[in-house]
Amino acid sequence: MTAKLDYTWRLREIMAGKGMFTTAALQPLLAERGVKLSTSQVYRLVTEKPERLSLKVLMALIDIFGCPMDDLIKPTAAAKATRAKPAADGTEAGVGTFRPKRARITGPEK
Numbered sequence: 001m002t003a004k005l006d007y008t009w010r011l012r013e014i015m016a017g018k019g020m021f022t023t024a025a026l027q028p029l030l031a032e033r034g035v036k037l038s039t040s041q042v043y044r045l046v047t048e049k050p051e052r053l054s055l056k057v058l059m060a061l062i063d064i065f066g067c068p069m070d071d072l073i074k075p076t077a078a079a080k081a082t083r084a085k086p087a088a089d090g091t092e093a094g095v096g097t098f099r100p101k102r103a104r105i106t107g108p109e110k
């Protein structure tokens with residue numbers, strides 16, 4: 001069985017290390033390198049972990065911050081999904097006394 005891999009996106013940390021604390025400061029630097037992104041796209045690039053990333057954008061970020069790719073992207077092992085195990089009394093962990101009410105199906109109202 002192969003290991004499931006994940007990654008940590010560290011752009012925000014790299015920006016802070018270089019004294020850049022707003023996403024608006026990154027947009028003109030990307031534009032200088034031929035990467036045209038909207039304000040909201042730059043915001044998402046900085047604050048969220050991208051699922052898809054153009055190599056042109058990645059190379060622009062490496063050039064802007066003068067860092068190797070593995071400073072921006074740290075490979076990590078994916079956390080295993082675990083199921084909640086029932087407690088000794090038969091209830092699921094974390095659910096407590098909250099239970100949904102069973103639906104009753106009745107005939108059409110007259």
